[in-house]
Amino acid sequence: MKAIAVRLVAVLVILSLVLTACAPAATPAPTKAPTQAPTQAPTKAPTQAPTQAPTKAPTQAPTQAPTKAPTQAPTQAPTQAPTQAPTAAPSGPVVKATPGKKVDMVLLPKFLGNIVFDQAHRGAQEAHKELQNPGQLQFLGPTPENSVAGQIEIITSATTQHVNAIMISNNAGDQIVPAVKKAREAGITVVTWDSPIPSGEGEQVFVAQVDFKETGRVMADMALHILGEKGGKLAILSASPDAANQNAWIAAFKEVLKTDPKYSKLELLDVVYGNDQFEDSYRQALALVDKYPDMKLIMAPTTIGIAAAAKAMQDEGLCDKVKVSGLGLPVEMVSYTLNGCAPEFALWSFTDLGYLTYYVTYLLATGAIKGEVGERFEAGRMGTYTIEKDPTRPKGLRVLMGPFTIYNKDNVEAAAK
Numbered sequence: 341m342k343a344i345a346v347r348l349v350a351v352l353v354i355l356s357l358v359l360t361a362c363a364p365a366a367t368p369a370p371t372k373a374p375t376q377a378p379t380q381a382p383t384k385a386p387t388q389a390p391t392q393a394p395t396k397a398p399t400q401a402p403t404q405a406p407t408k409a410p411t412q413a414p415t416q417a418p419t420q421a422p423t424q425a426p427t428a429a430p431s432g433p434v435v436k437a438t439p440g441k442k443v444d445m446v447l448l449p450k451f452l453g454n455i456v457f458d459q460a461h462r463g464a465q466e467a468h469k470e471l472q473n474p475g476q477l478q479f480l481g482p483t484p485e486n487s488v489a490g491q492i493e494i495i496t497s498a499t500t501q502h503v504n505a506i507m508i509s510n511n512a513g514d515q516i517v518p519a520v521k522k523a524r525e526a527g528i529t530v531v532t533w534d535s536p537i538p539s540g541e542g543e544q545v546f547v548a549q550v551d552f553k554e555t556g557r558v559m560a561d562m563a564l565h566i567l568g569e570k571g572g573k574l575a576i577l578s579a580s581p582d583a584a585n586q587n588a589w590i591a592a593f594k595e596v597l598k599t600d601p602k603y604s605k606l607e608l609l610d611v612v613y614g615n616d617q618f619e620d621s622y623r624q625a626l627a628l629v630d631k632y633p634d635m636k637l638i639m640a641p642t643t644i645g646i647a648a649a650a651k652a653m654q655d656e657g658l659c660d661k662v663k664v665s666g667l668g669l670p671v672e673m674v675s676y677t678l679n680g681c682a683p684e685f686a687l688w689s690f691t692d693l694g695y696l697t698y699y700v701t702y703l704l705a706t707g708a709i710k711g712e713v714g715e716r717f718e719a720g721r722m723g724t725y726t727i728e729k730d731p732t733r734p735k736g737l738r739v740l741m742g743p744f745t746i747y748n749k750d751n752v753e754a755a756a757k
Contacts, residue, residue, distance in 0.1 A: 450511035452481040463694025509534035529705040533697040535585035540736025556592025571605025572636035579616040621648035640666035650676035670755035
């Protein structure tokens with residue numbers, strides 16, 4: 341019995357030692373593991389692994405793959421391409437003219453006897469020589485008194501003579517459409533320049549000297565600069581009621597005055613017409629002074645009108661009371677700008693306009709371009725241009741030349757040489 345008891349005690353001692361040895365391993369594990377492992381493993385692992393592996397895989401894969409691909413492709417590709425392609429930087433080749441092809445052409449201004457149209461003719465002659473066109477370039481125009489009927493008559497005659505192309509500075513509004521359509525039916529290329537066909541019917545492309553809506557803002561800026569922050573009353577002396585470019589510029593000017601608070605102090609009193617004849621414009625300018633004693637400015641977006649109005653104010657000693665501005669030729673306006681009658685005016689190069697118009701017409705007539713939105717072409721010394729939708733008309737395409745130059749006493753003498 342004693343031996344059994346001794347053995348039992350020994351067994352108990354051994355069991356006690358075994359339990360003691362096992363116990364420390366079990367207790368530190370829960371205390372040390374939960375503080376270190378769960379803070380680093382389960383906080384770091386579950387936040388990184390589950391969010392990046394489980395959550396990122398299940399949530400990001402379905403959201404990033406399906407959403408990113410389908411939403412970004414349709415919105416960025418289709419919307420940007422159609423809107424930017426025709427206007428900004430369209431892709432595709434730049435077409436160059438092949439010199440030496442025979443194209444008989446007619447350059448048709450609003451009427452003869454205006455310096456700006458003579459300048460456009462010189463630009464067209466330069467391009468004609470440069471492109472080595474063995475065909476004929478005719479410069480035909482009506483008289484100022486018979487501009488509308490005269491333009492229609494010249495187009496009709498050119499059609500029967502089977503010329504290849506007609507370049508028109510339109511002074512007949514949409515009255516010119518039937519004659520132009522007959523020319524197109526006869527296979528004649530028709531391009532407008534300086535002044536388009538309002539409806540766009542019959543013409544293939546309009547070569548715009550500047551953006552017509554921008555013209556309204558340029559006129560408003562010059563008026564505000566001349567009259568000062570307090571503004572004042574002004575009237576417009578235009579060319580003819582049928583001149584599409586004049587009407588578009590005046591409409592843009594009215595819109596700017598109506599919608600932009602910057603010009604709220606400018607008050608437009610009247611719009612009158614001098615029919616782009618010096619004597620008529622001179623009389624109309626003086627009539628405005630008589631009719632509106634508190635008028636401070638005459639805005640004439642026509643080279644003949646602005647020169648006539650400035651001379652009228654000078655002759656009557658009214659330059660301190662009524663200023664003149666608008667669109668004019670430096671060579672004609674230099675004295676009026678230096679004496680303060682017309683402190684500021686704007687224009688573009690008509691020589692460049694004639695040159696660019698010739699290039700566009702030659703490329704169309706020879707089949708190098710079709711006259712479609714997005715087509716790009718090279719116009720000799722003037723560089724690369726793009727055919728775009730004309731934003732100033734419901735229908736019609738345009739090639740935009742630009743830019744404006746503002747003339748004042750600082751630069752008018754140099755420009756007039």
